[in-house]
Amino acid sequence: DTTVKQNPRYKLARVGKPVNLICSQTMNHDTMYWYQKKPNQAPKLLLFYYDKILNREADTFEKFQSSRPNNSFCSLYIGSAGLEYSAMYLCASSTLGGAETLYFGSGTRLTVL
Amino acid sequence: QQQVRQSPQSLTVWEGETAILNCSYEDSTFNYFPWYQQFPGEGPALLISIRSVSDKKEDGRFTIFFNKREKKLSLHITDSQPGDSATYFCAASAETGGYKVVFGSGTRLLVSP
Numbered sequence: 001d002t003t004v005k006q007n008p009r010y011k012l013a014r015v016g017k018p019v020n021l022i023c024s025q026t027m028n029h030d031t032m033y034w035y036q037k038k039p040n041q042a043p044k045l046l047l048f049y050y051d052k053i054l055n056r057e058a059d060t061f062e063k064f065q066s067s068r069p070n071n072s073f074c075s076l077y078i079g080s081a082g083l084e085y086s087a088m089y090l091c092a093s094s095t096l097g098g099a100e101t102l103y104f105g106s107g108t109r110l111t112v113l
Numbered sequence: 114q115q116q117v118r119q120s121p122q123s124l125t126v127w128e129g130e131t132a133i134l135n136c137s138y139e140d141s142t143f144n145y146f147p148w149y150q151q152f153p154g155e156g157p158a159l160l161i162s163i164r165s166v167s168d169k170k171e172d173g174r175f176t177i178f179f180n181k182r183e184k185k186l187s188l189h190i191t192d193s194q195p196g197d198s199a200t201y202f203c204a205a206s207a208e209t210g211g212y213k214v215v216f217g218s219g220t221r222l223l224v225s226p
Contacts, residue, residue: 004156035216042117042218043157043202090156101147102214104156 003027006091006105013085013112019078021108023091030095032074033102034066037088049074081112116140119203119217127225132190134220136203139184143205147214148177148188151200160201161188193224 004025013019023032031050035043047056049068056064063085065077078085088109092102118137126132136146144165149157163170163177163186170177174193179186190197203217 033214040122040218042216045213045215048213092156101159101162102149102157104149104158106154106156 004091004093004103004105006089006108008108009106011108011110013078013081013110015082015112016080019081019085019110019112021076021089021091021110023074023076023105024072025091025093025103026072027093027103028071029093029103030071031093032068033092033094034064034074034076035090035092036060037090037107043090046076081110083112086110086112116215117203117205117217119201119220121220122218123221123223125223125225126193128193128195130193132193132197132222132224134188134190134201134203134222135185136187136217137183137185138205140205140207140215141184142207143215144208145206146177146179146186147204147206148175149202149204149216151202151219157202190222193222195224195226198222198224 007022033048034046037043046060046064047066068074088107090107091105094100094102116139120135147162148160150160151157161172161175163179168179174191176189200219200221202219204214206214
């Protein structure tokens with residue numbers, strides 16, 4: 001079962017309020033990723049967990065947090081949403097190494113008003 | 114700085130024609146190049162991939178041509194079908210780059226019957 005599930009499918013948030021997005025996978029993958037996708041732009045890597053080790057991209061370090069309480073679950077947390085956070089957020093998982101297949105969820109579309 | 118570039122942004126072909134999607138990259142350490150296919154409402158899914166030791170990879174109607182010297186690759190879809198209508202992302206990663214996969218901005222393909 002190659003399934004990555006994301007909840008919720010759509011999320012509406014107010015400017016300045018926190019946002020928490022959830023991802024789960026059943027493949028026992030050791031690496032989980034979060035990408036941000038805006039229209040006509042490339043999916044942008046925000047952060048990834050290898051096992052329990054969190055790696056955040058330098059240019060988004062201050063904006064996003066994450067937790068991985070167990071191998072199957074990973075969350076993406078925005079402390080104070082701004083209009084620029086409106087985007088599709090894609091979660092993916094893989095086995096060790098960037099040279100392996102990424103399995104994506106269907107995404108959460110976040111709209112910040 | 115965009116490390117992976119795709120062209121065209123959108124492409125329309127007739128059913129039965131060959132669609133050619135282009136990709137180029139800048140980082141010479143990239144050595145793995147997957148193409149992901151995304152249908153509306155779904156997450157991207159791996160379609161076909163190639164490693165830099167090869168110059169061609171075929172899988173049915175889908176073929177990747179790779180030119181390491183020019184840092185270019187292309188995806189050819191022969192006998193295009195309406196069901197091939199989707200967005201195609203070229204991506205790249207390096208064994209020495211940890212677990213990061215860098216994506217292009219995608220080509221939206223429409224196959225008209």
